[in-house]
Every structure is written in C-alpha cells, then in structure tokens.
Amino acid sequence: MEQPAWFEISALVAAAPYRVTVLPADAQRAAACLAALDITTRSWLGAVVANSGGLVIDHGWLRVLGSGHDGLPDVAAEMVPGAGRLVVAFDVMGGQFAWSQAEPGVRPTVHYFGPEDLAWQDLELGYGDWLEAMLAGAMTQFYEGLRWPGWEAEVASVALDQGISAWPPPWTREGKDFSAVSRKPVRLAELVSVHQDAARQLGFL
Template structure:
C-alpha cells in the first residue's frame, strides 16, 4: 500500500499552537486533483489533497487549499501550466501563497504575495517545509504586522469565501495600523483581484 504523509500532517495539526480545522475530503474531487497535478499521497501536497477539503488555520486566518470544500476552491483551481504556478493557500487579508519554480527548471518553492507591499516574495521553502512551519506556529510571527486587537473573532466570523478588506489598505502609509482602519468582509476572490489590480497599476507586477 502506498505510504501517505498524512499521519505526520495530522500529528502537526493536533499539536498546533492555534486552532486548525481539517475540512472533510471529497474522494472524487481529491482523485481528480491528484490526477491533474500528477502527484501521489507520498508528497505532502498530495496527502493534503487526498485527505482534506483544505486546512483552516488560526481562527480562519490562513486557508490551505486541498481537494476543495464549500466556499474554498481546490488546489488546481488556478493552476497555471505555463509558469508552473500553483496557488496553495490564501489568507483572510487577501494574501496568496503560490508554489512555483523561482526560475525555469528550478525546484519549486512557496512564494507569498501580501497586501502590505503588493509584491511576490520567495520564502525559499518547499511545500512540505512551508506547511510544517505554518502548522508548527510560524503563522503568528509571519503575520505580526497585519494583525490588530480582536482579530481572532473577526477572522473567525467571515466565511471561507470571504476576506477582510481594509481602508486605507495595508500597503499605504495610512493603512499600516490596522487597528484604526475601516475593515469589512468582502468576497475573497474580489479582495485578491483588487490587490493584484493595484499592484499592476503601481508597476509591481
């Protein structure tokens, strides 16, 4: 029988320093995703896809994509075969994590596009190392500058297909202190699109 990495991931979920919800898997969708990605459950990504609809981490702040769930797309939803880009997670502020090669032929690493600077950053971690870090506690430090008092209840109150829009936005000087800006839930796809459009207009993309 093919070895799965899910046991190790499950142990990390159980030991995580913040809440982690494993969304139920849909076997048919999971199989379709694994086929499209041409991977097996012996990889961490394959194990997440096969065994979950996604992982909801730290009061809903981070949503790691798996085989898909109501309100959350599967990990193949925005797969770009041309550059090898695969969106593997979103955060509640409209940030994106993509797994892609830094250059053609290179080993893929996870990159982050965040609302605080509208730029892609290579985290220089493979998918397994990145997910291990996020489940082990790295979310807290990673998002230290994007949080405000009471963010936990606010993040937990929005649906999986929603994010939190801030005005002025975090990439402006006036929007750096998220405790004093205007915040409201909007569709996550719209929030991500707005960030990307501003990045294009400002010449960051």
C-alpha cells in the same frame, strides 16, 4: 490506507499551537484533483489533497487548499496556466501562497504575495517545509504586522469564501495601522483581484 505524509501532517495538526480544522475530503473530487496535478499521496501536497478539502488555520486566518470544500476551491482550480505558479493557500487579508519554480532546474519553493507590499516574496521553503512551519507556529510572527486587537473573533466570523478588506489599503502609509483602518468582509476572489490590480497599476507586477 493512509500514507506516511498524512500521518506527519496529522501529527502537526494535533500539536499546532492554534486551532486547525481539517475540512472533509470528497474522494471523487480528490482523485480528480490529484490526476489534474499529476501528483501522488506520497507528497505532502498530494496527502493534503487526498485527505482534506482544505486546512483552516488559526481562526480561519489561513486557508490551505486541498481537494475543495464549500466556499474553498480545490488546489487544481487555482493553477495559473503558463505562469509556472500553483496557488496553495489564501489568507483572510487576500494574501496568496504559491508554489513556484523561479527558473528551470531549480527546486520549486513557496512564494508569498502580501497585501502590504504587493510583491511576490520567495520564502525559500518547499511545500512540505512551508506547511510544517505554518502548522508549527510560524504564523504568529509571519503575520505580526497585519493583525489588530480582537482580530480572532472578527476573522472567525468571516466565511471561507470571504476575506477582510481594509481601507485605507494595507499598501498605503495610512493603512499600516490595522487597528485604525475600516474593515469589512468581501468575497475573497474580489479581494485578491483588487490586490493584483493595484500591484499592476503601481508597476510591481
């Protein structure tokens, strides 16, 4: 029997202003992921894990992690030991969303690490509120500065395990105009690593 949290999520998926693909879940993999995270399907994160391999939103721009799918890791695989941070989504530009506890006793919130500023930003939203916002249309404004004319077709052609690398990089002054930079698909894990390395070298992490 489906849990109330998944009914709410499903309703948001159906009403989303952009296309949302619910990747099929593997029951065994989902159960292992829930156990690793020690959560139940009553939570929104648990409902996503139990009922989907992940959510692919707006032509594949945002990939919300679930119990895993071909090309997309499960959310438990993205746990950062000792960091107090759980990566819950990636975007096609190599940005990351992580559920993080700023300090003990404080409610965890979703933080965003973006390729344009190479710093973790507290969105001050819990996981459920963040996911609801992303499904309800907030992505359009959130990513306004990272998009270019015709991005929809370009992003849709990129595989789930790939992202789009831009040169000059988004964190440079020359790389701010995404319609003028050179873009190519690369492995998403490699793209995320490049952004993290750049942040460390520049002293942002």
